[in-house]
Amino acid sequence: MAEEMASGRRRPTRWLDLRGRHEGAWAYALNRLTGIGLVAYLYVHLGVLSLLAHGPSTWNSFLATSKAPFFTALDALVLLGVLFHSLNGIRLGLTGVGAAVRWHQLLLRSLMALAVVLFLVAGLLWSIRG
């Protein structure tokens, strides 16, 4: 810590220290975390799809396992990550080229409200279809 203080060199994880920070910094950190999470999910997804190469029995066995509540919770987490990352991406895309900068907070809150609505609709559809 002494070396870090003297040099002003940053800890690589300082962006995760959100104490005393405002909503923009929270959105920034969440965007990074969901981005990392979604890239990790992509590889898991490709790994799961590779089970198809092992024949129908392996695939059917995985499908039966994937209906467990744990996997449903993971699916919900992925959906939340996708919704946050994509909708926040719209805000970043707009403000990043100088558009709607004055309303960036309103934009963030509105898009997050939309994310919650879309998540609830997805949950409703999932429960109806079983």
Place this chain on the structure above:
Amino acid sequence: MTEEAASIDLEVLRYRPGEQARLENFSVVVAAGAKVLDALDTIWATQDHSLMFRRACHHSSCGACAMRINGRERLACITAMADAAQEHHPIRVEPLHNLPVVGDLVVDVAGFFARMTASDLVITRTAEPELPVSVDRLPPPLRLRQVVVAEDLGRFTRFESCIECGICVSVCPSMAADDGFLGPAALAGIHRTREATRDPMESAHLLALADGDGGVWRCHSSFECTASCPQAVDPAGRIMSLRGQIVSRRWGRLWRR
């Protein structure tokens, strides 16, 4: 009118190069309306003469006393002890982030000012001679009023409000991860200088600087600089405005081909 004095506890980060940083506790008796800077002054005067901290104007004009109080970047001269004590007990006082610490609460601002002058232009306090009304020529009773109503004054005063306190650098998550980033204050300065200049070459040079390595594209749009700026300079808004101008210029070039 006398103000009731109260004893308030603080924990202050103590650090010297080569030593481990530690928090040291102090109790000070201060007046009810005292600011955190008053408490630090009292500690220095009555308890520990080795405490290092910066201060000058005591009224939020110089930016020297910027520090982290209860985890938030603020000016100690305008942060009330009573409010800070309600937030956290004891009040925690630490130096700014993302700048080398010289000792205790003092950070090395050389890198910060080097970035501020990256454009090779003096970007602070240069607008006064260009003001539409020369304040010095006015009779004293009219000075304040004339300055306030002077045409187009807002264009000059927004960045003039920057007191170069370094708070925007401390709160910026991009600065925390990227040494090459010019930072919010310097980019706001480039934007402000570009607004003031009438020279197209200078304007193009400044935009190229903002578009270059270490420029506006390294900002990750957390808007934390704008949210924390004690002078409402809006560095993030200026960075986004520069981006908009760069995109417009590129878009225009694309269609002219």
